[in-house]
Amino acid sequence: MISKTSIKAIALKEYKHITRDPFTMIIALVMPLILVLFFGFVVDLDYKHIKIDIQDNNNSQMSRRFIDILKSCQYFTINKVNSMLGIKSKINRNNTSAILIIEENFDRNIVKGNSGKIQLLLDGSDNAKAGILNGYLNGITSSANKIYSKQLNMQYPKELIRTRFLFNTELNSKWFTVPGLSTIVIGLIAIILTSLTIAKEWENGSMELLLSTPVKSIEIVIGKIIPYFILNMFSILMIFIISLLVFKIPFESSFFIYSIACVIYVTGALALGIFISVVTRQQQAAVQFAFAVGLLPSFLFSGFIFSIENMPSLFRYFTALFPQRWFMEISRTLFLSKTNLKVLLVPFLAIIIFAIFVIILANIKFKTDMEP
């Protein structure tokens, strides 16, 4: 039977170690804030003042109005051209990112209730930039269409352009990156902190004394997790407040659901750190492992940088192994859309299964003897 007294004693001892060690406190409380603030400001996927060449073949009131709308937003620097000569080499020399050609019958088509035809030539060499640029232009043409519909007394929504953005309507990349960054930072810090704790006991020899007492491995595992869990939840709260106040990210869903998700995710990450510590038994190796396990999947397989939908199917399935992928989905969905638990059932199940699995694994792998 598990002894609550032993768990409490180990948790209390660990709490004392943490509070008396400034290094641990900095890693646990200050580093997540610095990382989120720093990367939150640095990682900016918004492109501004993108150079665009426009050739207006229609030269009507409507086409000029469209160009004015483009000019009025801060994304583009417009350069009107009269000829397409040398346009390819201009793109090659990075003198322009896109060329927009307004067709001759642009206004007539709109008046008839059809789409006003615009041809867009994009520099596809930077596909991320091209995708974002395309997104911006779709958003702008959509608002232009609204204006035209109003002008011509057309019944809206007779949509002339079908593109529409859900959730992040302002296309503000911060709204997307900050909840993602919190996933990475929270997970990484949790794994690193606990990866040291058991290895430290092995390295300084205190584990031998500990193992000669009637304490059970599961009591050590749980006792070690508890103080770090509290510490991590505190840093999550601070990151959450920063997301709302500094980055002005709206939080659309239930804070209660988000808290439950954090509890499960952090427990799994802490248990993973304990598992690394139990297996390596050396602090240096544990930290290296923790960085590899905590950092790489967070960036590569969580959907933070590379879209999971665009991965080959084998990798798509592979990403399912990493809790970061599921928590990323939970975090972004809860931040940016009004949703309920039902919608997030699969990600929730995934992080629950992961947490239970890692706790069991850490307990099984925990050596209660001195065998090499």
Next chain:
Amino acid sequence: MDNCISVNINKVTKVLLNTKALNNITTTFEEHIIHGIIGPNGAGKTTLIRIIASLLKADKGSVNYTLGNKKVSYIKSYLGYFPQEPSLYPDLSCQEHLEFFKALYRINDNDFNERCEQLYKVTNLTPFATRKTSSLSGGMYKKLGLMCVLLNRPKLLLLDEPTIGVDPLSRRELWDLVYNFAKNGMTVIMSTSYMDEAEQSNKIHVLNEGNLLVSGNPLEIMERYHLNKIEDIFLTMGTPKT
């Protein structure tokens, strides 16, 4: 006197990292007395102590514990184990260590207070109760380690080279401490490289290169093998062929 544990080692062999650390060891550690496991470095002393503490498993052979007339299957509840390097937590005070081990050994408050008072008194560590272990002297550090172990009032006390790296005065104090507790119903098994300490044991078990050379009362052994000093046993017997 309270019952305490006796240990029966039967044909125990242990291989560690391709080296035979113990080779077919058979011996008995009777209750109520102080046993000394002696031998040079690499003789297998720590391996044997760890096997008795159930921190290592014998590859071959068996270890049996008896308390009075009863067989004991789980030794850790009766055990006090003092490793060669009892690394305590440098940022915790003496009192915090005792409170930590109190919870691990599941000792109630009344017993804890009574035992703490007694242990502080005999170790003279009362003025240092709130001092962190990182600022204790070598002797005080070992005494605190022993206090943590003795807090459980173990029926079997295992000491792995407890006086190594300790000044002569602290060594004397540590031994007084062990003798005092051994009198009140405790089997003590300690390994040592110091032959003067071995001679103070009631029974010694002489190991060399994983083999048990001889076991018995130190004076009887010296008489039987016509030895002037107990360490001469290694010259007289060497390593028996197996």
